[in-house]
Amino acid sequence: MIDQSHLEELKQACGDVSVVTEGGVDLVLIPRLVLPEGCPPRETSALLCTGQHGGYTTRLFLATIIRGKPRHLLATLDTLRTDLS
Numbered sequence: 001m002i003d004q005s006h007l008e009e010l011k012q013a014c015g016d017v018s019v020v021t022e023g024g025v026d027l028v029l030i031p032r033l034v035l036p037e038g039c040p041p042r043e044t045s046a047l048l049c050t051g052q053h054g055g056y057t058t059r060l061f062l063a064t065i066i067r068g069k070p071r072h073l074l075a076t077l078d079t080l081r082t083d084l085s
Contacts, residue, residue, distance in 0.1 A: 040067050
């Protein structure tokens with residue numbers, strides 16, 4: 001179960017998000033994840049797995065391949081990770 005305060009923080013950062021459960025795992029659907037400048041495309045949709053997946057504590061799946069400088073994307077992902085902490 002995703003803590004409601006964490007979900008509210010994600011909504012503030014990403015707009016309309018929703019929670020779905022698949023196979024007992026909570027997933028957050030982020031239909032419009034805006035990426036920083038220098039990371040085309042400028043926005044994409046994403047699915048955030050908040051539990052263990054593939055050896056990672058959490059996992060973010062992006063709908064498109066992100067091009068550009070990874071440090072810009074990492075800054076955005078760090079912000080999302082901080083929101084979930």
